[in-house]
Amino acid sequence: xxxxxxxxxxxxxxxxxxxxxxxxxxxxxxxxxxxxxxxxxxxxxxxxxxxxxxxxxxxxxxxxxxxxxxxxxxxxxxxxxxxxxxxxxxxxxxxxxxxxxxxxxxxxxxxxxxxxxxxxxxxxxxxxxxxxxxxxxxxxxxxxxxxxxxxxxxxxxxxxxxxxxxxxxxxxxxxxxxxxxxxxxxxxxxxxxxxxxxxxxxxxxxxxxxxxxxxxxxxxxxxxxxxxxxxxxxxxxxxxxxxxxxxxxxxxxxxxxxxxxxxxxxxxxxxxxxxxxxxxxxxxxxxxxxxxxxxxxxxxxxxxxxxxxxxxxxxxxxxxxxxxxxxxxxxxxxxxxxxxxxxxxxxxxxxxxxxxxxxxxxxxxxxxxxxxxxxxxxxx
Amino acid sequence: xxxxxxxxxxxxxxxxxxxxxxxxxxxxxxxxxxxxxxxxxxxxxxxxxxxxxxxxxxxxxxxxxxxxxxxxxxxxxxxxxxxxxxxxxxxxxxxxxxxxxxxxxxxxxxxxxxxxxxxxxxxxxxxxxxxxxxxxxxxxxxxx
Ligand SMILES: [Zn+2]
Numbered sequence: 001x002x003x004x005x006x007x008x009x010x011x012x013x014x015x016x017x018x019x020x021x022x023x024x025x026x027x028x029x030x031x032x033x034x035x036x037x038x039x040x041x042x043x044x045x046x047x048x049x050x051x052x053x054x055x056x057x058x059x060x061x062x063x064x065x066x067x068x069x070x071x072x073x074x075x076x077x078x079x080x081x082x083x084x085x086x087x088x089x090x091x092x093x094x095x096x097x098x099x100x101x102x103x104x105x106x107x108x109x110x111x112x113x114x115x116x117x118x119x120x121x122x123x124x125x126x127x128x129x130x131x132x133x134x135x136x137x138x139x140x141x142x143x144x145x146x147x148x149x150x151x152x153x154x155x156x157x158x159x160x161x162x163x164x165x166x167x168x169x170x171x172x173x174x175x176x177x178x179x180x181x182x183x184x185x186x187x188x189x190x191x192x193x194x195x196x197x198x199x200x201x202x203x204x205x206x207x208x209x210x211x212x213x214x215x216x217x218x219x220x221x222x223x224x225x226x227x228x229x230x231x232x233x234x235x236x237x238x239x240x241x242x243x244x245x246x247x248x249x250x251x252x253x254x255x256x257x258x259x260x261x262x263x264x265x266x267x268x269x270x271x272x273x274x275x276x277x278x279x280x281x282x283x284x285x286x287x288x289x290x291x292x293x294x295x296x297x298x299x300x301x302x303x304x305x306x307x308x309x310x311x312x313x314x315x316x317x318x319x320x321x322x323x324x325x326x327x328x329x330x331x332x333x334x335x336x337x338x339x340x341x342x343x344x345x346x347x348x349x350x351x352x353x354x355x356x357x358x359x360x361x362x363x364x365x366x367x368x369x370x371x372x373x374x375x376x377x378x379x380x
Numbered sequence: 381x382x383x384x385x386x387x388x389x390x391x392x393x394x395x396x397x398x399x400x401x402x403x404x405x406x407x408x409x410x411x412x413x414x415x416x417x418x419x420x421x422x423x424x425x426x427x428x429x430x431x432x433x434x435x436x437x438x439x440x441x442x443x444x445x446x447x448x449x450x451x452x453x454x455x456x457x458x459x460x461x462x463x464x465x466x467x468x469x470x471x472x473x474x475x476x477x478x479x480x481x482x483x484x485x486x487x488x489x490x491x492x493x494x495x496x497x498x499x500x501x502x503x504x505x506x507x508x509x510x511x512x513x514x515x516x517x518x519x520x521x522x523x524x
Contacts (some may be wrong), residue, residue: 118457129423131390132397133482136506136514137468138382138461144510147451148470155449155495198454198465244423246470251449254384 009094009228010375011102012041012219013338018182018329020112022213029215030058030108036251037217043102045069052077052087055333058108058122073100080123080365081280082236082255084218084333085373089234091220094241098222105218107334111211116142124366126243133246142282143208145245145367147200150285152251154202157300159288161202162379165193167207167284168326170312175323177313177351180209183327207284209325216331216338229341232358232374235262239368248368252289253320256362256370260294263372271296274374275356276343277317278336280364281324287311290362291319294372313351321351333363339373344377355379383483384506387460390453392512396424399438404513407503409443411479422479441479443501443515446469448480454488460506464489467478471499471517 014036016029029288038045050073051060060074073094077083084105091103114120117369118141118268124130134140153159172188175181188206196204231327237258240248264270275298281287291302296317305311311319322328322339329335340359357379363371394400403410412421414428415435427434432499449471456462467485472478483501485493506514 116457126423128390128394128396130389131388132394132400133423135458136390136512137386137459137482137484138458138466139451139468139482140458144451144453144457144468151451151495152449198452200454201465202450203451204454246482247422247478249478 002084007224007232008095008220008222009224010088010218010341011221011223011228011343012037012039012043012339013217014040015180015216015331015335016214017336018180018212018214020182020213022110022113026108026110026215027062027066029067029213030063030106030217033108034063034067034104034106037104037219039218041102041221043219048102048104049073050091050094052091052103052105054083054107056121058153063104063106070169071100073103077125079236079363079369079371081282081332082349082363082365082369082371083363084124084337085234085363085371086236087369088220088231088337088373089236092231092234095220096221101222103220105220105334106130106215107331108215109331110213111330112213116212126367129244136165141200143200143203146283147203147285149245149252149289150202150283153285153289161194162190163288163303164202164207165190165231166247166306167281167311168193168377171281171324171326172310174321174351175327176194178322178328181323181328182212183323188331203283210280210327210330212329212331214331216334218334218337219343226378227345228378229344230376230378232376233266234371234373235259235266236363236369236371237262238370242367242369245367248264254289254293254364254368254370256290256364256372257293259370261370263374264295267374269358269374274317274360276321276353277319277360277362278340279319279324279362280333280336281320281326282364284326286364290364294360294362295372313353318353321348321353337362341374344375381463381466381486383460383462384504385508387506387514389512395490396426400424401512403438403440403506404503404515407513409481409501409515410438410440411476413439420476420479422481441473441475444475444520445473445481445499445517447485447493447495447497448472449495449501450485450493452493467493469493481515483515483517486516
């Protein structure tokens with residue numbers, strides 16, 4: 001495990017505006033975010049000597065060429081949305097081993113202007129299973145694949161639509177405190193939520209994450225100065241049979257279950273020690289699911305934490321204070337890392353978690369790959 | 381309700397799936413069973429997760445089961461499925477309960493679909509040239 005005296009730090013974060021239909025190409029946005037992160041870290045961009053891109057999107061070669069970099073370390077992490085937090089682990093290994101000094105993680109996405117999700121190439125594992133078992137039965141989107149998880153949970157433990165609604169509303173309330181959020185200034189009421197059109201039962205429009213044009217970047221360094229945010233511990237794991245959910249047993253098993261366990265054991269800390277959590281919120285239920293799998297609530301009991309403002313700013317465990325992918329932006333989880341860093345530095349203004357010292361961040365990708373990190377400021 | 385002739389046909393010569401598709405053409409549901417330890421497995425795989433053997437046989441099982449989970453798709457996204465809503469779910473087989481088959485639930489209003497309902501498979505030809513046979517799942521007859 002990484003941790004103890006061996007700590008890498010997040011030294012810089014950056015992002016562009018987040019909205020629909022930005023004219024500039026994704027490459028331009030990615031460069032803008034990368035330069036912002038370098039400036040934030042106080043380094044010359046040429047000091048970036050490691051790159052971890054987002055598979056299927058802008059490659060490390062583009063960033064290398066455009067910024068005139070000469071990286072010593074380049075690796076691709078093929079875990080979809082799980083990759084942002086997994087990349088913190090790989091980048092830590094790189095800077096602690098001396099393979100690189102400053103590793104750049106970035107996303108440059110045109111999620112809102114590009115082709116519809118269902119028409120984009122799939123990077124999921126087990127492609128023959130997708131074609132022989134799913135497409136022939138009209139199952140081809142993340143909303144459909146994850147809806148069946150939610151539906152089973154609902155059968156086993158019970159689940160009120162308003163609990164999912166509160167997850168969407170909490171995200172929107174936070175986004176309304178975040179001027180850069182895509183949904184800033186757009187209120188969402190429970191009535192709006194309940195009237196959302198059906199996407200894949202039980203998921204309606206407001207249960208699903210945004211599609212965003214924008215870019216974000218994070219720099220992990222072999223440096224540990226007062227302003228830097230420490231990667232205290234980070235782990236990743238996959239669900240049983242990572243290429244198939246249909247025959248998984250236990251059905252709701254995901255990689256996060258093991259990953260979080262490893263981090264808690266490594267740190268000798270637990271969920272109650274966290275001041276906030278940034279949870280990969282591709283869909284509302286996946287927030288609830290991950291709350292339980294990471295140990296913030298027992299199986300079947302997350303609804304009690306979510307009720308009465310428990311996951312809002314000022315609640316027991318503020319979740320996704322930036323608005324998450326439901327209301328800030330879809331950056332495949334990298335914006336969750338960016339937000340955790342800004343919270344730990346106390347830079348979040350109206351949405352600042354008071355005296356934030358420790359923040360957990362989750363990653364979720366593919367068919368339930370999971371990653372988990374605990375980040376700490378220098379006030380711990 | 382489905383545009384059966386527009387459903388994309390997977391590579392029917394994929395060796396891992398040939399016995400399955402040959403089975404459905406004869407109106408049989410065939411799944412894998414390890415020749416060495418007898419463990420049933422699905423979806424089809426090369427090796428047995430229990431004993432690592434790669435010796436495998438394909439056995440026909442009763443196309444009857446219980447709905448384990450499902451979704452009702454409200455927005456069309458897939459080729460061959462332009463008309464919504466429709467239900468798709470995972471069916472736990474009665475004969476081999478830990479094996480679940482993905483399929484459409486038909487002959488019922490999607491809003492009436494429920495986890496735990498008894499289902500039976502029926503075989504439907506699909507694809508531009510009717511080159512594949514799919515298994516759809518209907519509510520089982522009472523007392524059948
Ligand atoms: Zn075996």
